[in-house]
Amino acid sequence: MKRLSVHDLKPEDLLRLTFDGAFDQQAALERELEPFLQALEKYADGWMPDVVENKRRRKYARTAIWKALEEGREDVFTSLGLYRTTWPALDMSLWLWLPPRPPELEITVNVQPLSFFAQEERCRQFVEMVRAWASHYPVSHAKAHSSDDTELAGSPNFGRDDETEYRKGFDKIYEVFWLNVFGPKLVETVGRERMLSTPAHRVEELPNGSVLLVTWPTVADFASKEARLAQARAHAHLRPDLDFDTLLRTLGERSVMLAPVEPRFYPDLASLLSRVVDFAASHERQRRIAELNAWQPPEPEEWHPADSALPSDVDDEQRALEQYSLYAEHLVALLHSEVPSVFEATPESLTDADYYFWREEFPTSRLREAIDEHGVPAIGAYLGKVLVRHLGGRWIPRRKLEEAQVLVGKRVWLPFVRARHYMRSRQALLDYSLTQLFHVAERHQARSP
Numbered sequence: 131m132k133r134l135s136v137h138d139l140k141p142e143d144l145l146r147l148t149f150d151g152a153f154d155q156q157a158a159l160e161r162e163l164e165p166f167l168q169a170l171e172k173y174a175d176g177w178m179p180d181v182v183e184n185k186r187r188r189k190y191a192r193t194a195i196w197k198a199l200e201e202g203r204e205d206v207f208t209s210l211g212l213y214r215t216t217w218p219a220l221d222m223s224l225w226l227w228l229p230p231r232p233p234e235l236e237i238t239v240n241v242q243p244l245s246f247f248a249q250e251e252r253c254r255q256f257v258e259m260v261r262a263w264a265s266h267y268p269v270s271h272a273k274a275h276s277s278d279d280t281e282l283a284g285s286p287n288f289g290r291d292d293e294t295e296y297r298k299g300f301d302k303i304y305e306v307f308w309l310n311v312f313g314p315k316l317v318e319t320v321g322r323e324r325m326l327s328t329p330a331h332r333v334e335e336l337p338n339g340s341v342l343l344v345t346w347p348t349v350a351d352f353a354s355k356e357a358r359l360a361q362a363r364a365h366a367h368l369r370p371d372l373d374f375d376t377l378l379r380t381l382g383e384r385s386v387m388l389a390p391v392e393p394r395f396y397p398d399l400a401s402l403l404s405r406v407v408d409f410a411a412s413h414e415r416q417r418r419i420a421e422l423n424a425w426q427p428p429e430p431e432e433w434h435p436a437d438s439a440l441p442s443d444v445d446d447e448q449r450a451l452e453q454y455s456l457y458a459e460h461l462v463a464l465l466h467s468e469v470p471s472v473f474e475a476t477p478e479s480l481t482d483a484d485y486y487f488w489r490e491e492f493p494t495s496r497l498r499e500a501i502d503e504h505g506v507p508a509i510g511a512y513l514g515k516v517l518v519r520h521l522g523g524r525w526i527p528r529r530k531l532e533e534a535q536v537l538v539g540k541r542v543w544l545p546f547v548r549a550r551h552y553m554r555s556r557q558a559l560l561d562y563s564l565t566q567l568f569h570v571a572e573r574h575q576a577r578s579p
Contacts, residue, residue, distance in 0.1 A: 133181045133213035141412040143388075144219075144242035145349060147260065147274040147309075151267035153226065155233040160196060165266040166224070166237075167195065173259035175252050177220055177241050179212035199226070206231045218246045235267055244276055248350040257309055257332070257344055264311045265336050271316065275307035276352050278413035282384045283307075306365040308349040308357075314339035320368055330364045353385040391419040396426040398569040399560070405485045406560070427560065430567045432544040432551065439535055439542040442527050450527035454534070457511035460504065475515050477572075480564040483512075487552075488559045501553050507531060509553070510546030513564050517543060520568075521575045538571050539578030 153162050171178065180190045184201040188194035190212070198210035206229075212222040219242040227234040247253050256274065264272060273280075283305045302319060303312070317325050317339065325341050326333055332344040345364050346357040358381040366374040395403040403422045410418045444450045458475070461483070465472045469486050471479040487493075493501065510531065517523040517536045526535040526542065532550065535542035551562040 133183065133187065133215055141408060141410065141415055142242055143244040143276055143278045143412055144240050145244050145247050145256075145274060146277040146280060147237070147239040147256075147272070149235075149237040149239075149260065149263060149269065149272040149311075151235045151237075151264070151269040151272070152233050153235045153267055155229060159199065159226075163195070166263060167192065169259045169262035173255040173262070175255045177214065177218050177246065179220055179222060180215055181213040183211040183213060184209070203228075218242060237263070239274075240277065245350050248348060250347045253348045256349075257342070260309060260311065261334070261336070261342055264340055264342060265338065268313070268338055269311050269340050270313040272309075272311035273307040274309035274349070276349065276388075278388055279352060279384055280307065281411070281413040282387060303365070303368050306343070306345060306361055306368060308345055308352055308361075310343045310345075311336075312341050312343065317341050325368065328364050328367050330360065353388055355382075358382060358385060388413065388416060391416045391423070393419050394423045398566050399427065399563060402481050402484050402488075402560075402563060402565055406488060409489060425560075427563065427566050430543075430548070430562075430570050432548040432567065433541045433571075434535075434544075436537060436540045436542055439526060439537060440528060440533055443529055444527045447527050450534075451525055454511045454514060454525060454527070457507045458515045461508035461512040464508065472512070475512065475519055477516065477520060477565070477568050480513065480516055480568055483509075484559060484563045484565050488556060491556050493553050493555050493558065502550075506546065506549045506553055509564070510534075510549035513548060513567065514543075514545040516564075516568060517545065517571060521571055523571075539575040541571070541574055543567065543571055 178190075182188045182190050182194040182198045184198040186198075186201065188197065195210065199208045202209045207225060207227050209223060209225045212220065212224070214220040219240075221240040221242075223236075223238045225234075225236040227236075241247070247256065260272060260274065263269075303316065312320070312325065322335075322341075325343075326335060328343060330343050330345050331347055332342070334342045336342060343364065345360045346352065351357055352361075358378065362374060362378040362381055365377050366372055393400075393404065393407070407415060407418050407422065442450075462472045465483060465486060469479070469482045471482045473479075492505075496505070514523070514525060514534070514536045517538055518525060521538045523536040523538040523543075526537055528534045531546045532544065534546055535544060545567075548562060548564070548567050552558055552564065554562075
């Protein structure tokens with residue numbers, strides 16, 4: 131029973147709900163959580179969890195809920211996770227803060243992809259679920275929106291202060307999202323009459339004095355001009371001190387930042403750059419694609435014409451070749467658990483190594499002395515090994531490693547020089563990638579008679 135978590139998937143926008151409320155600590159926990167579970171089971175249209183997890187993973191059932199909460203009980207809180215094993219992906223958590231802490235209930239829901247909520251009826255059911263929760267559990271604030279757009283909004287997070295661990299409430303409305311529940315305190319700050327007259331798709335006063343506000347029928351098209359206009363109007367109404375045109379322009383700029391960009395990467399490095407993009411946070415993905423579309427690596431400079439190659443100056447060429455092989459094995463030993471393809475010494479393994487070093491920020495996350503003494507020789511020797519094995523190259527050993535050459539066609543390549551350039555910085559891992567040098571050498575070798 132493998133759960134499908136949004137954190138295990140390719141970066142993609144998702145619907146994120148955060149719900150901060152309270153519960154009755156005097157009531158039996160099973161009875162107090164009944165409205166939460168009832169609404170979830172009734173309204174989670176197509177994204178109902180089928181896995182309950184704490185210290186153990188169980189199939190979703192009420193009994194599994196109670197067991198997970200018992201497993202997760204600490205001094206002042208208990209928690210559990212809810213997931214799915216099929217598409218769409220779900221990552222959901224429930225936290226209950228126990229005496230002597232204030233009786234706080236926190237719910238977080240992440241459903242991926244956001245496009246799953248393109249249907250108005252599915253969005254309506256999601257809103258009904260939140261309405262049911264907010265009607266039963268006194269809520270300070272709740273919101274549901276695109277995760278990517280929420281990140282770009284940069285509005286204050288509602289939650290515990292890292293230093294004091296006490297809850298801090300909003301003193302005013304910093305942002306209006308697709309779905310909002312404003313607690314009584316915030317409603318009174320804005321003015322109940324003003325809040326209830328907000329121009330929006332749905333505005334409803336709940337029995338406990340909270341107000342539920344939905345700006346637009348569907349959340350998947352939050353970035354459309356019409357949805358942004360509705361969002362700006364609601365925000366300007368609730369914050370008359372803010373300029374409507376400025377709000378609308380800011381929302382439009384966020385939409386542009388999130389608009390899909392077609393990857394047009396430098397062909398030699400398309401596979402590597404796709405992984406670099408996938409490593410970026412989802413809300414930064416399109417900007418990263420645009421940046422890498424406009425970038426291309428410099429032409430490799432670590433070569434000489436074959437007719438100007440330095441002759442071997444070592445006393446024992448076979449021994450020198452064995453030393454290069456030993457250096458290459460050092461790289462295999464270093465990377466094999468994270469990059470299994472290094473055993474094969476193929477062009478693809480060069481790309482895998484490029485990505486590993488970039489992801490790990492290797493030039494700055496490791497000791498410089500160790501990189502220079504061990505890393506550069508291992509990388510250079512491994513690159514040379516791939517040139518020899520796949521392009522018919524031949525080592526020309528030299529006493530100085532940086533002078534060692536691999537003859538391929540009408541050029542000699544300097545793999546140890548390339549490795550030193552490569553390990554200068556994280557950006558240098560792209561500018562001087564092992565993959566790029568191999569492909570350039572491959573093209574020149576193909577043109578050689």
